[in-house]
Every structure is written in C-alpha cells, then in structure tokens.
Amino acid sequence: MRILTGTSVGAIALVFASVGILQACGPKAFTKGEYDDPTRVELLDDKFNEADMQQMAETVVQAITQCETVTHAATRPVVAVEKVQNRTEEHIDTVSMTDKIRTALIKSGKVRFVNKTERGTLDEEYAYNESGNVSTSTAKKRGKQIGADYILSGAMATNIQQVGNDKLIYYKLTMNLTNLETSIIDCTEEREIRKKYRKRSVGL
Secondary structure (H helix, E strand, O other), X not given: OOOOOHHHHHHHHHHHHHHHHHHHHOOOOOOOOOOOOOOOOOOOOOOOOHHHHHHHXXXXXXXXXXXHHHHOOOOOOEEEEXXXXXXXXXXXXXXXXXXXXXHHHHHHOOOEEOOHHHHHHHHHHXXXXXXXXXXXXXXXXXXXOOOOOEEEEEEEEEEEEEEOOEEEEEEEEEEEEEEOOOOOEXXXXXXXXXXXXXXXXXXX
16 A cells, blocks of 8 residues: 655645646536527627617618508518618628518518529529429429519618717618619618717726
C-alpha cells in the first residue's frame, strides 16, 4: 500500500483545481428552457426585434385591408409581393417581415397573392407535365395563371442618434400597393418606431 505524502496530496489537489478552472472557463450551454410569450416586449439590446416587426406588420395590414380600392373592389385583388428592402446598416430579417405581412393579409380574406417566388418551380412542373409522363386528364397546362392586380413593396429605413450616454434609434417602414396596370400607388402606409437606450457601466 502506497502512502501519499503531503507533496503528492498537494499535487493531486492542484490537478483537480486546474480541471475545475478549465471546466468553468469552457463553453457553457443553455440546458434548461421554457416557453415564452412571443408578443411580450423585451428590450434586451438595442437591435431591431420581433416586437418591432409585429407592430409594423399590424399597422401595414390594417391600412391595406381598409384601403378604399381594396374594400370597394368587385373581386378580391390579386397581389404579388416584393421583399421589403433593408436600407438600414443593421441586419434585419426582412424576409420574415414580408412573410408576416403576407400571411396576415391572406388570413384577412381581403386580398389574394400569387406565389412569385415559386415561378421557376412552376415552369419546371409545366415542362414535366408536357413531357408525356403525366396523364392527359391530370396534366396542368400553361396559360391559366391569374395575373396580379397589384404589387406590394416597401423599405425599412433607420436613423441613429447618440448624445453622451443616450442613444435614440428611429425605424420607419414604408409600404406601397401599386396598381400593376396604371402604375399608380393606390395605397400607402408608414409605421414609425422610436426607442431610447441609456448606456450603463458594466456590473451596474
């Protein structure tokens, strides 16, 4: 049986302590989570967030569904949507914003949308239907798509001002509903959001 000397015990303790320090300094994983309310506003940092997106989308949808040319149309207008342009210096997921606006408008029952992003896929399917591999009774032919009445487009802009410890961030979303036949903007809407932040010392 080997008897550990004081030096050996100290060395072993030092090894365990070193391992503990390395583990503490290593990468940490989020191991426990819970569901949160996506509509609850949390200003965790000074970036564009989901609450900003929801507020802007709701304003645009309400404006378009109440637009006179839409509400007085004999049939539901057909719309082609363009991705919202990001004219800010911040990374903003304008694809998600565009999808949110389109989804809400479809659910409103006031307008219909052509799937512009899948036109390439549609052409491939038409070509396959014409190849002779699809039965004549079920093959889909070209020339039956519905043309769009309007184009929905928009842009996101921002202005940032910083004075001392205060930082003011201003966002503006502008959306236009353009008549495809006349090129006239029949509906337009803007939504502005302004947020204020104060710089704090680390640890306070």
